[in-house]
Amino acid sequence: MADIKKDLVEKIKNKINNNLSDKKLKNLLLRLIDYESMNEEQTFKLYKDHYNSYIEESLDK
Amino acid sequence: MLIRKVHIENYRQYEGRQTIDFSCDPQKNFTVIKGTTGTGKSCIYNMFHWVLYDDDMVPKSSQNDDIEPLLSSNIFKQLDFHAIGKVGVKIEFGNKDETTVIIERNIQVKKLDRTNHKNQNKKQKIFIHHEGSGMKPLESKSEKTAYINRHFPPEISQLFFFDGEKLDQFFDPRRKRGEKIEHFIKLASGIDIIERIIAHLKMVDRELDKDDSFDNRHLIQVRVQLKNDIEEKKKKVGLRDDVNEKIVTLDQSIQEAENKRTLIDSIETQTKRLSELKDLCKTEEDFIKDKKKEYFDALVLIGPTYLFKKELKSFKDRVDVLEKENKIPPPLDPDYIKELLKEGKCICGRHIDDESKIMLKKLVETKAYYEHSTIYTDGRTHVNYMLKDIDSFQDNIKEINKELTRHEKKLEDYLKERSNIESTLDGIDIDELTVIQQQLTKDKKDKEGLIEERGSFKQEILTLEGMIRDGETKQNKLLRKESSSQLSAKKALLIKDALEKLKEYKDESFTKIKENIQKIADQLFRKMIWKKDVFDMLIIDENFKFKVMKTDGMDAFGTLSAGERQILAFAFIAAISKVAQIDNPLLIDTPFGRIDDDPTENIAEALKDNLSQFQITFLMTGKEFNENVKETMRPRIGKYYELQFNEDNATTKIKEMPL
Numbered sequence: 248m249a250d251i252k253k254d255l256v257e258k259i260k261n262k263i264n265n266n267l268s269d270k271k272l273k274n275l276l277l278r279l280i281d282y283e284s285m286n287e288e289q290t291f292k293l294y295k296d297h298y299n300s301y302i303e304e305s306l307d308k
Numbered sequence: 309m310l311i312r313k314v315h316i317e318n319y320r321q322y323e324g325r326q327t328i329d330f331s332c333d334p335q336k337n338f339t340v341i342k343g344t345t346g347t348g349k350s351c352i353y354n355m356f357h358w359v360l361y362d363d364d365m366v367p368k369s370s371q372n373d374d375i376e377p378l379l380s381s382n383i384f385k386q387l388d389f390h391a392i393g394k395v396g397v398k399i400e401f402g403n404k405d406e407t408t409v410i411i412e413r414n415i416q417v418k419k420l421d422r423t424n425h426k427n428q429n430k431k432q433k434i435f436i437h438h439e440g441s442g443m444k445p446l447e448s449k450s451e452k453t454a455y456i457n458r459h460f461p462p463e464i465s466q467l468f469f470f471d472g473e474k475l476d477q478f479f480d481p482r483r484k485r486g487e488k489i490e491h492f493i494k495l496a497s498g499i500d501i502i503e504r505i506i507a508h509l510k511m512v513d514r515e516l517d518k519d520d521s522f523d524n525r526h527l528i529q530v531r532v533q534l535k536n537d538i539e540e541k542k543k544k545v546g547l548r549d550d551v552n553e554k555i556v557t558l559d560q561s562i563q564e565a566e567n568k569r570t571l572i573d574s575i576e577t578q579t580k581r582l583s584e585l586k587d588l589c590k591t592e593e594d595f596i597k598d599k600k601k602e603y604f605d606a607l608v609l610i611g612p613t614y615l616f617k618k619e620l621k622s623f624k625d626r627v628d629v630l631e632k633e634n635k636i637p638p639p640l641d642p643d644y645i646k647e648l649l650k651e652g653k654c655i656c657g658r659h660i661d662d663e664s665k666i667m668l669k670k671l672v673e674t675k676a677y678y679e680h681s682t683i684y685t686d687g688r689t690h691v692n693y694m695l696k697d698i699d700s701f702q703d704n705i706k707e708i709n710k711e712l713t714r715h716e717k718k719l720e721d722y723l724k725e726r727s728n729i730e731s732t733l734d735g736i737d738i739d740e741l742t743v744i745q746q747q748l749t750k751d752k753k754d755k756e757g758l759i760e761e762r763g764s765f766k767q768e769i770l771t772l773e774g775m776i777r778d779g780e781t782k783q784n785k786l787l788r789k790e791s792s793s794q795l796s797a798k799k800a801l802l803i804k805d806a807l808e809k810l811k812e813y814k815d816e817s818f819t820k821i822k823e824n825i826q827k828i829a830d831q832l833f834r835k836m837i838w839k840k841d842v843f844d845m846l847i848i849d850e851n852f853k854f855k856v857m858k859t860d861g862m863d864a865f866g867t868l869s870a871g872e873r874q875i876l877a878f879a880f881i882a883a884i885s886k887v888a889q890i891d892n893p894l895l896i897d898t899p900f901g902r903i904d905d906d907p908t909e910n911i912a913e914a915l916k917d918n919l920s921q922f923q924i925t926f927l928m929t930g931k932e933f934n935e936n937v938k939e940t941m942r943p944r945i946g947k948y949y950e951l952q953f954n955e956d957n958a959t960t961k962i963k964e965m966p967l
Binding site: 253254255256258259262263267269271272275276279280283284285289291294295298299302303305306 | 454458496497498501502504505508509511512515795798799802803805806809810813817888889
C-alpha cells in the first residue's frame with residue numbers, strides 16, 4: 248500500500264540530499280519537510296517552537 | 309494498490325450483507341458495476357467517501373439526522389421505535405493475492421419515530437497487515453486520520469474517485485485561474501508541503517524581526533557603567549584593605565602596648581606599694597624607736613628596784629614569817645619602855661643589859677621607836693607595793709619587748725618586700741612606660757577612627773556591589789539579548805537561504821512537474837482523443853488553465869464536447885498519477901454521464917488502451933455501458949455486476965453477471 252505523502256516527501260528529500268551542499272540548510276530543510284509531512288496544518292503557536300528548534304539545531308551543524 | 313472487496317451491510321438501499329469482489333487481475337483491470345439511475349450506483353461511489361472521510365457526499369445543508377438515514381429504508385421501516393439498525397461498509401485493499409488493509413465504518417441508527425432517527429456509535433476501524441502477526445488495528449483516532457491522510461489524501465481524492473457528472477467542477481471553468489488543477493499538481497507533487505514550509509518560515513521570520521529589537525548603545529552604556537563601578541569598588545576595596553592593614557598594625561601595636569600596660573599596671577601597683585612600704589617602714593621604725601625609748605626608760609626606772617626585788621621579797625617573806633610566828637613586837641609606849649628600863653626587865657622577863665638600856669634610852673629620847681612602831685607592817689605593805697610595781701614594770705617591759713619584737717618582725721617583712729620591689733623596679737624606665745601608655749591611648753583612638761572609616765568603606769563597597777550586581781544582571785540580560793539578536797540574525801539568514809532554496813525547488817520542481825504532467829497529459833489526450841487531426845497540442849498555461857491547441861493554432865478548450873473534456877480529465881488524472889507515482893485505484897462514477905453526442909466506445913477504447921496501469925471501477929448506467937462500450941472494454945473487464953433494484957421495498961441486490 249503506497250504511502251502517497253511519504254513517497255512525495257522522499258522524492259523531495261532525495262532531491263535536497265543530492266543537490267544541496269550547505270549542511271545547515273540541508274539539515275533544516277530535511278527536518279522541516281519531515282515535520283510538515285508528519286503533521287497536519289498547525290497553528291503558529293504549535294509549529295513555531297518546532298521551527299525555531301530545527302533552525303537552531305541546524306545552525307549548530 | 310487495489311480494491312479487493314467491499315462488504316456492505318444495510319447501507320442505503322443495500323439491504324442485508326452484500327459483497328463486491330473487484331477485479332485484481334492486471335490484465336483485466338476493469339470492474340464494471342452497471343445500474344440504472346436510482347439503483348445505487350452513486351451510492352457505491354459515496355460509500356467510499358463515507359468509509360474513508362466520514363462524508364456520505366450528501367450536501368451538508370441536508371445532512372441532518374431527520375433526513376433519510378444511512379440505514380436501508382426498508383430495514384428502517386421495519387424497526388420498532390427506539391430499536392437500532394446497524395449500517396456498515398468494509399473495504400479491503402491489497403494486492404492481487406492478499407488483503408493488506410481493511411478500512412471500515414459502522415454506525416447504529418436508532419429509530420426515534422416513524423420518520424426520525426438518531427445516529428450513534430459511529431466508528432471507523434482500520435486494520436493493517438503486519439508480516440507474521442496478521443491484521444492489527446490502528447488504535448487512536450489520530451493514527452487513523454494520519455493513515456488516511458497519507459494514503460488517501462482527501463484533498464486529492466478526486467484523483468481516485470472521479471465523478472463524471474461533476475466534470476465542470478473538476479475543470480473549474482467559472483474561475484479565471486485553473487486553481488483546482490494547480491492545487492492538484494501541488495498536492496500530488498508534494499509542493500504543498502514546500503509551500504507550507506515557506507509560509508511557516510515566513511511567519512517565524514516575521515516573529516524573529518519582532519524580537520530583534522536589540523540596541524547596542526544601551527549595552528555599551530551598561531558596560532561602561534559596570535566597568536566604572538567595578539573600578540570604583542576595586543579602589544574602595546583597596547582603601548578598605550589599607551585600612552584593614554592599618555588596623556592590623558594598630559592591633560599589633562595595641563596588643564604590644566596592652567601587654568606593656570599590664571607591666572605598667574604592675575609597676576604602678578608596685579611603685580604604689582613601695583611608697584606605702586616606705587611609709588610603713590618609717591612608721592614601724594618610729595614606733596620601734598619610741599618603744600625602745602619607752603623600754604629603756606622603764607628599764608632605767610625599774611632596773612634598780614629589780615635588783616632588790618629578791619631582798620624585798622625576802623624581807624616581805626621574813627615579815628610574813630615573823631608575823632606568823634608573832635615575833636613582831638607590838639607598838640610600845642615610850643613611857644612603858646621607860647618603866648621597863650627602870651625595872652631593868654624586859655616584858656619577857658629577861659634582864660636588860662646596859663648596852664640595851666643605852667640603846668633603849670636613845671630610842672626613847674628620839675621617840676623614833678614610838679614613831680616607827682609600825683615600821684614592820686608598814687614596811688611590808690610598801691614592800692608589797694614595790695613588788696607589785698616591780699612585777700608590773702616587769703610585765704610592761706615584757707609587753708614592750710614583745711611588741712618591739714612584733715614590730716621589728718613587721719619592719720623586717722616590710723623591708724624585705726621593699727627590697728624585692730626595689731629590685732624588680734630596678735632598671736625600669738617609667739618615662740618610657742608613660743610614653744607607651746600615651747601611644748596606646750592614641751592607637752586606640754586611631755583604631756576607632758579607622759574602624760569607622762572601614763565601616764564607611766564597607767558600606768560604600770556594599771552599595772557598589774549592589775550596583776555591580778544590577779549592572780551584571782543588566783549586562784547579562786543585554787548580552788543574552790545581543791546573543792539572541794545575533795542568533796536571530798543567523799536564524800534570519802538561514803531562513804532567508806532556506807526560503808530562497810525552497811522557492812527555487814518549488815519553482816524548479818513545479819515547472820518540471822507541470823511540464824511533465826503537461827507532456828504526459830498531452831500524449832495521452834492525443835492518444836485517446838478520436839479527432840486526431842483536429843487537436844495538435846495540450847497546454848497547461850501559466851494560470852493552470854488547459855489549452856487544447858488545434859492544428860490551426862486556436863485554443864479549442866472552450867468548444868470541447870463533454871466527451872472530449874472527459875478524455876482531457878482522464879489524461880490529466882493519468883498524467884498526474886504517473887508523475888506523482890500514485891498507484892491508487894480509480895473509481896469513476898458515470899464516466900460518460902455528461903456525454904451525449906460523442907462516441908463513448910471511442911472513450912472506452914481510449915481508457916482501455918491508455919489507463920491499463922490503473923485498477924478502474926466504472927459505475928455506469930445501462931446507457932453508458934451499451935453493447936459497443938461493453939465490447940470495446942470487454943478485454944479489460946475482470947468483474948461485471950448489475951444492480952438489481954426492487955421497487956417494492958426500494959432495495960438493491962448486487963449481482964455478478966457474466967459478460
